[in-house]
Amino acid sequence: MLALLLVVGVWELYKLIGPQDGGTIFGWTILPRANDTAMPHVWEMLSRYAQPENRASDTPILIVVLQGAWFTFRIALTGLALGTAVGLGLAVLMARFKVVERGLLPWLVLSQTVPLIALAPLVVSWGGRLHVGEFEWPRWLSAAVLGAFLAFFPVAVGTLKGLTSTPLASLELMASYAASWRQTLFKLRFPAALPYMVPALKLAATASVVGVIVAEISTGLAGGVGRLIIEYAREATSDPAKVFTAVFGAAALGLVMYAIVTIIDLVGMRNRPREAAE
């Protein structure tokens, strides 16, 4: 909360003292412009939420942004679930077979260097060609897949680290009980990996939101907050506060996803010793 006020303070302070047309150092425009078009006042952004989206409508923009965020939220959640499932599956495979880890891990790293914008149209066109019986590939599913594409990586890497960091003594204990690999996985390795998986899931949660928003923008999927950002940005000169309403909507969405993982964390770790909290 304090941090938020600080950001607002810095923003308004810069508006007060910053150069109106941007600062120029050695002929390069470096400092951002502090005029009302580039940096609207914070209260203008907030009051913009109460006004309608455009002259033709009378729903306040707050409702429009919330609806967009809700639309994006559902896709991002699907993407996160999908990405987590894939990530966990890959992590288990890599933990089980050293060969798979050696063969697969470099490709996973490589996959994250492919720009999402380049991938988005491809996923849409693959999905469009996919027909399994009655099942039609909906457009939003492409966006979810792209969210999952960003989300699976931290989950796979974090879980792999967790699954392979099991204390040797505990593994020997399980061996002394003649436990199968599967029993060891579910009764020992996964619970022991949880502290490694939670930060990975937090990364994945925010990554899935980013993935979906980029996918909305680059595939032209209407209805979500990503689309709103692009639409409102076009009106930036005439209505500068408008785009910020959508940007904040997207940021809030990321925070909500993060909060969901934090709740999972608190529930999952409720019986563990908490050194950090003391």
Next chain:
Amino acid sequence: MSAPEGTNAVEVRGLSKVFNAGRPGAVEALVGIDLVIRPGEFVSLIGPSGCGKSTQLRLIANLTEPTTGEVLVNGKPARAARLDQDYGMAFQQAGLFEWRSVTKNVELPLELKGWDRAKRRARALEMLELVKLSEFADHFPWQLSGGMQQRVAIARALAAHPPLLLMDEPFGALDEMTREHMQTELLRICAETSTTVVFVTHSIPEAVFLSTRVVVMSPRPGRITDVIDVALGPERTVDTRETEAFFARVTEVREALRGIQPADVEPDIEQVVEER
């Protein structure tokens, strides 16, 4: 569960173990080990660091394979005995699962055997009563002291009523008072459950107080140099520690250890973990 009459609890014949065999840095951890342990015995393995006492215990537990020789547990090859859960094991670190309650920790071996919930619960509570921790059944491991955690580990090791208990310096991390208390408790528990015990330690009084026999080992290469009978009788109490007979045995074990040079192998070969 228990073996037929006349079967030895543990039988070790011509056992040797070489780490990194055939490569530079090969370490002869054990050579020419022969040892027979009868049911109901309490046998301690004692020796300086690097004498292979932990390795020998791990061979009996089939947590590692011998280079030569054979190990029979309960009349079966060690591997078969492990798969049948013929022994329970306790380590220096209690090694409780921090995400499980005390009861759930004790239930672990029973869960792995596929017992149903009610039966597991009943046995776990019975075991906690045995180690006098009934009122901590729903606590979590981090809420217990080191000695209490180790008692839970013993309850867990004995939950399936194995005829044999293997212990690797289980009281090594405890303070002296707790340690003596735990020793008395261990003797009581083993008497009540008629469990055979193989116990690794480097404390001479601990070995003498607990054991019917003390096996003295020496390093480079790890081998048995002496076996000492401790005829102190089955009833051992706090007072036993102050008897002439007790001191005499402690002296005897100390003298058996005297000629032995401590190994200066670094790292301690007991810590050498085989590539699995």
